[in-house]
Amino acid sequence: MPVMNQFELSRVYAKGWSAGRASGLGSTGDTLDAEIDALNPYQVAEERCRWAAGFKDALCRNEETGRGRKRKSSVATSIGKA
Numbered sequence: 001m002p003v004m005n006q007f008e009l010s011r012v013y014a015k016g017w018s019a020g021r022a023s024g025l026g027s028t029g030d031t032l033d034a035e036i037d038a039l040n041p042y043q044v045a046e047e048r049c050r051w052a053a054g055f056k057d058a059l060c061r062n063e064e065t066g067r068g069r070k071r072k073s074s075v076a077t078s079i080g081k082a
Helices: 006-022 032-039 045-065 074-081
Strands: none
8 A cells, every 4th residue: 555645644634624523522531532433434554543633633623612513412302302
């Protein structure tokens, strides 16, 4: 498999960033790394690492700015229907 150059790796990071900004995940949690790993579409270790870094940085940015899509909890959903 060919080695990616820095520009290509920056695009992988950006794709992770975009996915993180659009996700409903918080920036902390016991299962966060496992959830990110499951979402990561890349197979090569360097690409997986770069995508995950972008994803995590976006989650932190979501927390700082209060942006990002928030997931409704099942409790809140059931209360709203009651």
